[in-house]
Amino acid sequence: MVDDERANRIFRALADTTRRDIVRRTLTAEASISELAGEYDMSFAAVQKHVAVLEAAELVARTPRGRERIIRGNPETIRHARELLGAFEQLWRARIDRLDAFLAEPDPN
Amino acid sequence: MVDDERANRIFRALADTTRRDIVRRTLTAEASISELAGEYDMSFAAVQKHVAVLEAAELVARTPRGRERIIRGNPETIRHARELLGAFEQLWRARIDRLDAFLAEPDPN
DNA sequence: CATTTGTGCAACCATTTGGTTGTACGTTAC
């Protein structure tokens, strides 16, 4: 339930081109919000909101430095998301394994 | 641009607890829409819409069988999503590598 | 044939999302 909400926030945050780009940039090099805002064709406030969504999902961390806020991508959360998907693939593999076992089963007749 | 739209659809589709559960179930064992609808406390039409979102993201395939539609989870798309996240992690690793190289660099003075 | 079952789809509604502008406020720079 709690974990579900977290997964919802993470995937929701990743479901936007601008936000994925912000994560990419800040994973490569930290940046202030206004630096980020300069990269996109939208208002400062809009970029600020995208950063807030990413921060709520813990995909990004925001730390003050003087009058600006430095944004850094958080590889931990990316990793967590990847593990969630890995668990899905595992379910599928388990199904294949059951199917294989069934096909290998000797015919009882 | 086209690829971005696809990523948007995939992550958006995964950003909902019910939809992730449908993917889990149909990855484990195929099911009809009404079978799925029976599992959740919402209308048939609501579940139908969730399946449509998943199908548009190619997280699920819908094939007719008699009067019912059989839903199967699509492991290929899960894998694709995981690879997208893997690319993000790779960016981060590249940054660490650059940092290591910088620290290892002999002081020119 | 009549009924039930499974699906598709439209219309509607409340809430959320993604954008805008405007204002306020702390921090640097002159």
Place this chain on the structure above:
DNA sequence: GTAACGTACAACCAAATGGTTGCACAAATG
């Protein structure tokens, strides 16, 4: 001290989302 910069936040708006009910229709069942 004043001006410029970086941020925060509120109010507003259009569009998308996630749900509902109702109706139509094709396939299985009596």
